Amino acid sequence: MANKKVSKKDIAKLLEQWSQQFAVFAPSKESGVAEILKWDGKDTSFLDWYRNTVIPPKASLLPQMEEMFRFQKGDDGYNIETPPKDENKRLIFGIRPCDARAMSILDMTFENAYEDPYYLAKRKNTVLVGLGCTNPCESCFCTSMGVSPAESIDVDLMLIDIGGYFLIEEVTGKGKELIAKTSGLQEATKEDEAKTKQAKEMVYNKVTRKLDTKGIKDRLLASFNDEEFWQKVAAKCISCGICTLLCPTCYCFDINDELVKQEGARFRSWDSCGFPNYTKMPMENPRQEKWRRVRQKVCHKYGFYPMTFDIIACTGCGRCIRLCPVNWDITQVIESVPDKTEAKK
Amino acid sequence: MTVADSKFFAQDNVYLPHIAVIEKIVEETPGVRTFHFNLKDEKLRKEFTFASGQFAQYSVLGIGEAPFCISSSPTRPNHLEFAVQKVGKVTNALHRLGVSSEIGFRGPYGNSFPLDNLKGKSLVFVGGGIGLAPLRSLIWNVLDNRDKYNKVDIVYGARTPDDLCFKYDLEAWDKDKTVNMVTTVDREAEGWKGKVGVVPKILEEVAPPAKDTVAIVCGPPIMIRFTFPVLEKLGFKPGQILTTLEKRMKCGIGKCGRCNIGNLYVCRDGPVFSYAQIKDFVSSEY
Numbered sequence: 001m002a003n004k005k006v007s008k009k010d011i012a013k014l015l016e017q018w019s020q021q022f023a024v025f026a027p028s029k030e031s032g033v034a035e036i037l038k039w040d041g042k043d044t045s046f047l048d049w050y051r052n053t054v055i056p057p058k059a060s061l062l063p064q065m066e067e068m069f070r071f072q073k074g075d076d077g078y079n080i081e082t083p084p085k086d087e088n089k090r091l092i093f094g095i096r097p098c099d100a101r102a103m104s105i106l107d108m109t110f111e112n113a114y115e116d117p118y119y120l121a122k123r124k125n126t127v128l129v130g131l132g133c134t135n136p137c138e139s140c141f142c143t144s145m146g147v148s149p150a151e152s153i154d155v156d157l158m159l160i161d162i163g164g165y166f167l168i169e170e171v172t173g174k175g176k177e178l179i180a181k182t183s184g185l186q187e188a189t190k191e192d193e194a195k196t197k198q199a200k201e202m203v204y205n206k207v208t209r210k211l212d213t214k215g216i217k218d219r220l221l222a223s224f225n226d227e228e229f230w231q232k233v234a235a236k237c238i239s240c241g242i243c244t245l246l247c248p249t250c251y252c253f254d255i256n257d258e259l260v261k262q263e264g265a266r267f268r269s270w271d272s273c274g275f276p277n278y279t280k281m282p283m284e285n286p287r288q289e290k291w292r293r294v295r296q297k298v299c300h301k302y303g304f305y306p307m308t309f310d311i312i313a314c315t316g317c318g319r320c321i322r323l324c325p326v327n328w329d330i331t332q333v334i335e336s337v338p339d340k341t342e343a344k345k
Numbered sequence: 346m347t348v349a350d351s352k353f354f355a356q357d358n359v360y361l362p363h364i365a366v367i368e369k370i371v372e373e374t375p376g377v378r379t380f381h382f383n384l385k386d387e388k389l390r391k392e393f394t395f396a397s398g399q400f401a402q403y404s405v406l407g408i409g410e411a412p413f414c415i416s417s418s419p420t421r422p423n424h425l426e427f428a429v430q431k432v433g434k435v436t437n438a439l440h441r442l443g444v445s446s447e448i449g450f451r452g453p454y455g456n457s458f459p460l461d462n463l464k465g466k467s468l469v470f471v472g473g474g475i476g477l478a479p480l481r482s483l484i485w486n487v488l489d490n491r492d493k494y495n496k497v498d499i500v501y502g503a504r505t506p507d508d509l510c511f512k513y514d515l516e517a518w519d520k521d522k523t524v525n526m527v528t529t530v531d532r533e534a535e536g537w538k539g540k541v542g543v544v545p546k547i548l549e550e551v552a553p554p555a556k557d558t559v560a561i562v563c564g565p566p567i568m569i570r571f572t573f574p575v576l577e578k579l580g581f582k583p584g585q586i587l588t589t590l591e592k593r594m595k596c597g598i599g600k601c602g603r604c605n606i607g608n609l610y611v612c613r614d615g616p617v618f619s620y621a622q623i624k625d626f627v628s629s630e631y
Binding site for chain 2: 078
């Protein structure tokens with residue numbers, strides 16, 4: 001069956017329609033930085049300004065701060081409240097292919113060994129509607145990380161800009177089902193399909209930054225103890241944590257309690273391997289020195305994650321390059337990892 | 346045993362602690378206490394099982410949560426034990442608790458000592474300070490099934506005689522004719538009749554033969570780091586050396602990120618590792 005398309009002018013109507021069934025989230029600048037927020041019911045101006053969000057969409061499923069459960073202290077001891085399961089149906093509109101891939105990467109960790117109930121409850125009830133890029137940033141390098149800027153296997157529906165319309169690709173059964181229930185869409189013509197193909201190719205070629213990751217896992221492992229190299233790599237890092245907090249594949253969190261009189265709650269919040277306290281134990285800290293923390297960040301994404309899940313935990317979204325206050329550049333780092341793999345054998 | 350085998354959590358939310366009640370507190374050293382406890386819910390208490398080497402997350406609700414190994418042996422199931430050194434926020438709060446106080450408990454987590462692979466072998470336990478806690482679970486497990494194992498050597502040390510934990514156990518193992526118990530302190534002390542010297546040095550003197558033997562090591566990181574080369578010198582292959590590691594942890598289940606050593610999470614893939622598994626990272630990450 002042919003794909004559908006929707007006129008750009010009708011996006012507000014489409015989101016309105018979906019709002020009947022879902023809490024719709026879309027790109028917004030309301031907070032001062034671009035992020036995916038609950039759609040306000042009218043604004044579609046993001047179609048003009050949106051390249052990608054500053055705060056990655058992971059924040060919708062792994063909020064910066066999240067209550068895990070509450071408890072009370074009574075006369076006969078503690079009572080721990082079982083938190084209600086998050087049953088809200090969400091639709092994230094406008095996720096970029098790099099960030100959608102990042103969700104798939106996060107799934108691996110949150111599904112592994114023990115299921116993470118908070119993340120997965122939200123994830124299972126979320127429909128991802130991707131929006132293909134038309135204007136990638138200089139810092140983007142998705143095409144080197146197996147991601148295409150206007151194609152995705154990690155979303156339920158994929159929208160590709162073909163001029164006055166978005167062509168809608170039904171990627172999953174969930175997406176197909178949604179489209180079957182959606183009115184006001186038009187059939188895409190053969191010409192639209194041709195335009196889509198062209199648009200995909202064009203934007204693919206606009207991603208000019210390239211990164212060669214061939215053999216990177218082994219190169220990193222062989223250079224793991226090369227302190228001089230890591231010192232050099234870490235030299236200008238100021239341990240602000242931005243490259244990890246705003247990385248769409250970073251999932252690290254801290255857990256803390258709060259207690260006011262007899263009522264308390266446990267929270268989790270984003271944490272970063274860039275912070276010295278992250279691994280600090282009262283008597284020891286295996287990563288007190290900055291270069292060890294930078295090494296952890298790089299090796300986790302490009303070495304350890306592939307060892308466990310067979311995929312690099314980086315999608316080339318470029319945030320860590322765009323947002324770094326001292327212009328630290330992961331692509332330069334990866335390219336400068338010495339090749340000691342032969343020596344090791 | 347892999348983490349997913351633990352079926353204790355019938356509820357869907359793995360992060361929710363169960364309530365446990367402290368039944369007894371043993372003052373081990375000026376800074377270390379052992380807590381004897383049981384789950385408050387009787388049904389859960391009956392269902393609960395664990396294996397030597399596994400750990401759990403303990404909460405003082407409102408203060409926070411911290412991981413400790415279960416230091417008692419599953420062969421003595423009347424209650425559970427964990428030992429705590431007073432060093433940080435949660436451990437200080439735990440030390441303020443009294444008998445019949447309630448704590449949060451979730452677990453058991455992590456892998457365990459590979460009992461099946463240890464059967465028929467000689468065992469060398471090498472412990473330092475509070476690092477005896479996880480070894481103790483296995484030692485009692487072994488001694489309660491004594492005929493299944495060959496020789497047992499225990500080399501245990503602390504900075505001073507006062508810092509020796511589980512003195513009642515040390516005494517019992519010393520009396521046990523099937524155990525070669527060697528206790529040491531770092532520096533000479535008045536009235537001390539045992540060995541003097543750091544654990545790796547004393548281990549080298551004891552020189553247990555490596556043939557058909559497994560060494561099980563736990564203590565402060567510096568002791569662990571210096572013990573590995575001694576064992577290697579004695580002829581132990583990296584696969585014959587087991588250790589149980591401690592790292593800062595929050596979730597205990599492989600999500601929160603911080604306890605990794607290389608690609609392995611101490612909580613998910615450990616806390617028990619063979620030296621062969623962590624050899625590449627141990628010099629610089631532990």
